[in-house]
Amino acid sequence: MIEIYQLEQLIAFADNGTLSEAAEKMHISQPTLTRTMKKLEEEFGVPLFSRTKNKMDLNENGLLALSHARKIMEQTSDMLRLVRALDRASHTISIGSCAPEPMVQLVQHCSKLYPEMAISSEMKDLDYLKQGLDDDIYQCIILPEKPYDNNYTVEEFGHENLYFALPKSHPKTNSQNLSFSDMNGENMIVFSAIGFWYEMTKNQMPDSRFLMQNERYDFTELINSSILPSFATDTTQISAPAPADRNLVPITDECAHVTYYIVCKKKDRSKFKNLLRSKMNT
Amino acid sequence: MIEIYQLEQLIAFADNGTLSEAAEKMHISQPTLTRTMKKLEEEFGVPLFSRTKNKMDLNENGLLALSHARKIMEQTSDMLRLVRALDRASHTISIGSCAPEPMVQLVQHCSKLYPEMAISSEMKDLDYLKQGLDDDIYQCIILPEKPYDNNYTVEEFGHENLYFALPKSHPKTNSQNLSFSDMNGENMIVFSAIGFWYEMTKNQMPDSRFLMQNERYDFTELINSSILPSFATDTTQISAPAPADRNLVPITDECAHVTYYIVCKKKDRSKFKNLLRSKMNT
DNA sequence: AGACCTTACGGCCGGCGTAACAATA
DNA sequence: TATTGTTACGCCGGCCGTAAGGTCT
Numbered sequence: 080m081i082e083i084y085q086l087e088q089l090i091a092f093a094d095n096g097t098l099s100e101a102a103e104k105m106h107i108s109q110p111t112l113t114r115t116m117k118k119l120e121e122e123f124g125v126p127l128f129s130r131t132k133n134k135m136d137l138n139e140n141g142l143l144a145l146s147h148a149r150k151i152m153e154q155t156s157d158m159l160r161l162v163r164a165l166d167r168a169s170h171t172i173s174i175g176s177c178a179p180e181p182m183v184q185l186v187q188h189c190s191k192l193y194p195e196m197a198i199s200s201e202m203k204d205l206d207y208l209k210q211g212l213d214d215d216i217y218q219c220i221i222l223p224e225k226p227y228d229n230n231y232t233v234e235e236f237g238h239e240n241l242y243f244a245l246p247k248s249h250p251k252t253n254s255q256n257l258s259f260s261d262m263n264g265e266n267m268i269v270f271s272a273i274g275f276w277y278e279m280t281k282n283q284m285p286d287s288r289f290l291m292q293n294e295r296y297d298f299t300e301l302i303n304s305s306i307l308p309s310f311a312t313d314t315t316q317i318s319a320p321a322p323a324d325r326n327l328v329p330i331t332d333e334c335a336h337v338t339y340y341i342v343c344k345k346k347d348r349s350k351f352k353n354l355l356r357s358k359m360n361t
Numbered sequence: 362m363i364e365i366y367q368l369e370q371l372i373a374f375a376d377n378g379t380l381s382e383a384a385e386k387m388h389i390s391q392p393t394l395t396r397t398m399k400k401l402e403e404e405f406g407v408p409l410f411s412r413t414k415n416k417m418d419l420n421e422n423g424l425l426a427l428s429h430a431r432k433i434m435e436q437t438s439d440m441l442r443l444v445r446a447l448d449r450a451s452h453t454i455s456i457g458s459c460a461p462e463p464m465v466q467l468v469q470h471c472s473k474l475y476p477e478m479a480i481s482s483e484m485k486d487l488d489y490l491k492q493g494l495d496d497d498i499y500q501c502i503i504l505p506e507k508p509y510d511n512n513y514t515v516e517e518f519g520h521e522n523l524y525f526a527l528p529k530s531h532p533k534t535n536s537q538n539l540s541f542s543d544m545n546g547e548n549m550i551v552f553s554a555i556g557f558w559y560e561m562t563k564n565q566m567p568d569s570r571f572l573m574q575n576e577r578y579d580f581t582e583l584i585n586s587s588i589l590p591s592f593a594t595d596t597t598q599i600s601a602p603a604p605a606d607r608n609l610v611p612i613t614d615e616c617a618h619v620t621y622y623i624v625c626k627k628k629d630r631s632k633f634k635n636l637l638r639s640k641m642n643t
Numbered sequence: 644a645g646a647c648c649t650t651a652c653g654g655c656c657g658g659c660g661t662a663a664c665a666a667t668a
Numbered sequence: 669t670a671t672t673g674t675t676a677c678g679c680c681g682g683c684c685g686t687a688a689g690g691t692c693t
Contacts, residue, residue: 080365080366080369081365081437081440081441082364082365082366083362083363083364083365084362084364084683087362097646097647097648098647098648099646099647099648107684107685108684108685108686109647109648109649110648110649110650110651110684110685110686110687111683111684111685112648113648113649113650114649114683114684115683117649123441123444123445124445125444125445125448126448127444130648131691131692132647132648132690132691132692133646133647133648133649133690133691133692133693134647134648134692135647135648139447139451140444140447140448140451143443143444143447144440144444147436147437147439147440147443147444148440150436151433151436151437151440154429154432154433154436155363155429155433157429158363158426158429158430158433159363159405161425161429162405162407162409162422162425162426162429163405163406163407165421165422165425166407166408166422169421169422366658379671379672379673380672380673381671381672381673389659389660390659390660390661391672391673391674392659392660392661392662392673392674392675392676393658393659393660394673395673395674395675396658396659396674397658399674400658412673413666413667413673414665414666414667414672414673415665415666415667415668415671415672415673415674416667416672416673417672417673
């Protein structure tokens, strides 16, 4: 019976040109390779090498065998990779979200409800999320709007409202409320990882320059030390309250008030029954 | 390292449903299978089976692994088959011929010129022969006409002439010569394995009925005991002369006089140099 | 002399079978 | 009780490494 370790050694020989070098690369002895190659020839029943007294080369048979051996090795590693991936997928709930706060909260619910499962989560734009749900990249996604698709199960998860976080020194800091247009044109300090909020606010305030901060630490430092306005939401005030010297001014525009929906495929409805019932803390 | 014998046992288990049956089919013990399956799971690093106390089944991981395992086994046996076929082909000369006599003679020349090679030969129609030469099914073919193709090397091999073999009792037995049309309509005893001669004579004598004989022995018996006319050629008179009570009457039609050509690919010209020089005995 | 392949020899790992056990129908 | 899978134990084949030998550059 041909075995994979033999094909592996055949490939190593072909890749290194000599038995000696191949042996060194594989951390085995030359005689081992000599023996294995002989055994291979025996099992094929045909010569695979052309041998002069101190040189070995693959002959035509050997080259053909080699090409097959490579395919078999590839297929074997594919098998390992894919089976492991399938197993991993079956123990993992993948969540895609349009925004950070509902994602964090859903992950918390998820890990309480399914403590034996691994949970992976990421933020993407809405089209990618829907596509990902269809393609089984996500079992569960969070959208800021109700999708219309009969294959989906949809449940309301909670609300989030956007505010301007204005330093006390800002001229509009004592306003009862403001619209995006009131602030349009002003420079804003903005944290990068805010999902769909970025596109939305950027559209509403086209003349403003957003000073994007990739690092959470840098962002909070700037908020504390700068007089530039920034955004905040109500749901984040518990975990990450705005500094005392900033006032939160509600934004009147309708799109600043968002309802999140948990969406999963109908086939997974019973599996995620409890998760779909969970609600955001506000 | 995953090995092929493990995949083989996995497949046997899947095909037989239980370890016990699989073990019996493979002529090994059950504990061996238990161990190998455990080892497979260990090497995959994921469970492949769902186990109740006395029943084992493949789970999703196992089913995926199984499908890959089948592919790998198939590829492995393909490898063996194809490498062996290549080796065999490399020391076999395959000859295709349009007729028996030049085939026999060419095979004789061949085995003298290349005593270390195996020689295979068969008769086919002209189109099949040419196609087979192009496809490397044959290294060498014999045609009754000169082919026009620049990739071929062509050498004249010899001539063969067709005769009517008429019993002494036949009314035309003493003719100096005859045309096909002279005999058209008469029943003929014909040996099956005569290659292109069959199509040709059948066309020339559309009103005759050919009593086809598949067995050489039956044919000669009938020739000896029957008064029905038959065919013969000059080149076969040495090895298998017509019986004394039959006269050989030459056929006048041009197509009863054939020149054979040895044809091989130009790339093989030097390899078959001596074979191409050989001539038929007449 | 150095690089390469081959052969010979002895150790040991690991796959195998036998036997005994546990659980199910 | 018959069938199935698991565990324990000891055998032994075969794979491996070391050592030595032969050939070529």
